[in-house]
Amino acid sequence: MxxxxxxxxxxxxxxxxxxxxxxxxxxxxxxxxxxxxxxxxxxxxxxxxxxxxxxxxxxxxxxxxxxxxxxxxxxxxxxxxxxxxxxxxxxxxxxxxxxxxxxxxxxxxxxxxxxxxxxxxxxxxxxxxxxxxxxxxxxxGGGKDLSRYQNPDNDPNGDWISDNPSAKSGTIENNYFEIINPYTSKKDLPPVGRFWIFSKNTLQQHIDEGRICFKKEHKENERGFIYKRFLKDLKTTQKxxxxxxxxxxxxxxxxxxxxxxxxxxxxxxxxxxxxxxxxxxxxxxxxxxxxxxxxxxxxxxxxxxxxxxxxxxxxxxxxxxxxxxxxxxxxxxxxxxxxxxxxxxxxxxxxxxxxxxxxxxxxxxxxxxxLDIGFKVFKLDSSNIKEWDSETENLEQSLFDSIDNIKSDRTSLDVLYEILLKYGLELTVSIIEKKNFYSIGGGTLLVNLDKEINMEVIDSICEEYKNLLEIDEEFKTTVVLRDSSFKNDVDKTNAMKKLEQIGIKEIRSI
Missing domain, CATH: 3.40.50.150 (Vaccinia Virus protein VP39)
Structure with missing residues (x-):
């Protein structure tokens, strides 16, 4: 809605x-x-x-x-x-x-x-x-109040309520007539300006079906019969x-x-x-x-x-x-x-x-x-990744600026949620912050966004994946790391190889 x-x-x-x-x-x-x-x-x-x-x-x-x-x-x-x-x-x-x-x-x-x-x-x-x-x-939508429906006389039709048998609409020929109580011989007519909701032709049917039940005592100023509305006849129990x-x-x-x-x-x-x-x-x-x-x-x-x-x-x-x-x-x-x-x-x-x-x-x-009363707040903004300036007059400075390609005023969580968006994950997905990485969606993504990464971080990610494989030997994960966090290409290559050795095939760097 x-x-x-x-x-x-x-x-x-x-x-x-x-x-x-x-x-x-x-x-x-x-x-x-x-x-x-x-x-x-x-x-x-x-x-x-x-x-x-x-x-x-x-x-x-x-x-x-x-x-x-x-x-x-x-x-x-x-x-x-x-x-x-x-x-x-x-x-x-x-x-x-x-x-x-x-x-x-x-x-x-x-x-x-x-x-x-x-x-x-x-x-x-x-x-x-x-x-x-x-x-x-x-x-x-929403259930009707059915508490009034009861069956005090063990009617085979089930629970019922006493309803008004008259309405404002009808005709003199079909819906305005006397109903005689067989026990007391007293007569009932619809109230002034109203008509029975059933006709002369259907009166006996209503009696046979148990919808009209005559009272054995017909008191003054009271109707001589009860008109039953059965719960089973409701078209819906919703409002x-x-x-x-x-x-x-x-x-x-x-x-x-x-x-x-x-x-x-x-x-x-x-x-x-x-x-x-x-x-x-x-x-x-x-x-x-x-x-x-x-x-x-x-x-x-x-x-x-x-x-x-x-x-x-x-x-x-x-x-x-x-x-x-x-x-x-x-x-x-x-x-x-x-x-x-x-x-x-x-x-x-x-x-x-x-x-x-x-x-x-x-x-x-x-x-x-x-009841979950927690909520997350997001603000619309541009990407956390710096754009390459192809029209710059100072190419050398642009190259140095691009070494750290994350904007300086952005936090790790800013970058993390952009990753979720780009991977098509819901923004309400479970995020668990471990010592050296974020575990997203029960381990679907394992993300480290530190400015510096050492082998201890890689080892902790490997250990997490091993734990996930013990639960599901077919489990697949994607590891996302910050490209500029490695001291050199050798460290980066060693980290990639270690992750691949335990079965992590999807490794992305930003």
């Missing part, structure tokens, strides 16, 4: 002007890391002649990528208000296909807007929902996702604000979404091991919701939060508290929410004990 809460384009929002020729530099400019006329992020004012175009140009490529990231049974939910809902619907129809439009939901945001200008009390916003392939989508479910008060902004207040972050982030909203969407669209993505993560409500739901039902869902480090206003309480950009607020929210959930004794102990 993907959930996003993008800027609503109210005339006060930041809209990111992408320059696809140079993503990194543009990224730094628009997030305040660099300044250059025409690229720094500014509010998208309504007086701008490209007011709607700016917003649509930002949204289109992000939604295009979002579609590619969805699984075949995946869905995307987008919160929006009336400023851009019509335009958003059009570009979503183009990207996802009109045939994959699932529906729109109404979320009640507040009780009143106090808008005296128009006299309209505007209390809602819209949640659009599209699927990758609508034929694969099923929004049933449907009602398009108006989010109009309930528990989904209003004030509840989201209350959540931030409990985490002592309420002064630092305005207009958050509540975890109840995201939890409900997750329940109806994912399995317990699925991924949930939010690429306008803001205060990281989605991460909070995923952890909370995992603690409630024992799931192992994972979240991916993406957020440009949009600077906080220097006059804001967030900035004064040390949060220089929105990402810093989101990270702190995840930390505090995780600890709060872990300590919530109302949640099942076994779920809290196994």
């Amino acid at each position: 993907i959930y996003i809460d993008p800027p609503y384009n109210t005339g006060k929002d930041f809209v990111y002007k992408d320059n696809f020729k140079d993503n990194i530099e543009n990224y730094k400019m628009i997030t305040g890391q660099k300044t250059k006329e025409g690229y720094k992020a500014t509010t998208n004012t309504e007086t701008d002649g490209s007011y709607h175009s700016n917003w649509l140009n930002m949204m289109y490529p992000r939604l295009k990528l979002a579609r590619n990231l969805l699984t075949d049974d995946g869905v995307i939910f987008i919160s929006i208000d009336d400023n851009e809902v019509t335009n958003l619907n059009k570009i979503c129809n183009e990207i996802f296909g009109e045939e994959n439009f699932i529906g729109d939901f109404i979320r009640k945001t507040k009780s009143t807007t106090n808008d005296a200008k128009t006299g309209l009390n505007y209390q809602h916003e819209v949640l659009l929902c599209y699927g990758k392939n609508k034929e694969n989508i099923n929004l049933l 449907t996702l009602d398009s108006l479910v989010f109009t309930q008060n528990e989904f209003m902004n004030q509840y989201a604000t209350k959540e931030l207040k409990e985490l002592k972050l309420v002064e630092y982030f305005p207009y958050p979404k509540g975890t109840n909203l995201i939890k409900t969407l997750i329940t109806h669209t994912t399995n317990k091991n699925d991924f949930i993505l939010d690429f306008f993560s803001g205060s990281a409500t989605t991460a909070h919701a995923v952890m909370q739901l995992n603690a409630e039902d024992g799931g192992n869902r994972k979240y991916i939060m993406i957020q440009l480090p949009e600077p906080c206003d220097e006059k804001s309480e967030a900035y004064k508290a040390g949060y220089k950009n929105i990402c810093e607020i989101g990270k702190e929210r995840i930390r505090r929410a995780g600890e709060k959930i872990k300590g919530d004794e109302s949640l099942p102990v076994e779920n809290r004990e196994k």
Whole structure:
């Protein structure tokens, strides 16, 4: 599932002007890391002649990528208000296909807007929902409360509840008639303005099937029969996702604000979404091991919701939060508290929410004990490897610079994660830091990035591989070493030979 809460384009929002020729530099400019006329992020004012175009140009490529990231049974939910809902619907129809439009939901945001200008009390916003392939989508989710179903009379049909046998719809000819209790001879009619949910022709069938059971005592002002609704007749024991479910008060902004207040972050982030909203969407669209993505993560409500739901039902869902480090206003309480950009607020929210959930004794102990509240933070940047400058006028200096080809301001972990990316490994893969090397993915990669390597390091890598072979004699590993770490070619050759002698065939140097 993907959930996003993008800027609503109210005339006060930041809209990111992408320059696809140079993503990194543009990224730094628009997030305040660099300044250059025409690229720094500014509010998208309504007086701008490209007011709607700016917003649509930002949204289109992000939604295009979002579609590619969805699984075949995946869905995307987008919160929006009336400023851009019509335009958003059009570009979503183009990207996802009109045939994959699932529906729109109404979320009640507040009780009143106090808008005296128009006299309209505007209390809602819209949640659009599209699927990758609508034929694969099923929004049933979360179990219904079946505790009322019981079988006190040992009915052969199984558990049942007493239900209302009347409805507002029907006809006088077919659904409005007397039902006579055979024990008391008293008659029942539907309440005023209502009709029986069965017809005259099907009455006897309902009696024969045990759905209508007559009372032997017919008290005044009581119906003379019980209408049974059997558990076995339920089409599903899961809840449907009602398009108006989010109009309930528990989904209003004030509840989201209350959540931030409990985490002592309420002064630092305005207009958050509540975890109840995201939890409900997750329940109806994912399995317990699925991924949930939010690429306008803001205060990281989605991460909070995923952890909370995992603690409630024992799931192992994972979240991916993406957020440009949009600077906080220097006059804001967030900035004064040390949060220089929105990402810093989101990270702190995840930390505090995780600890709060872990300590919530109302949640099942076994779920809290196994709950993973850890997370990794990555920042987009250029490669850690120096680029060869082919246009330099000082070739000699370039040759000396390339001896150590790792940028001076990068750490071993920076280089390690670039290796993971280039080998196609997940960034959540297990990383164990040994004395002389990193063991990645249970030994799939053995990496040493020290500036100097001696034979002790090589011996420890060989010993690790021997241990892995004892577990699985077919085990294969790749060793990655820093090319400049060897004193000379002889040392490097000896190290390679030693690794090859114990069966390590894949040896890479950077």
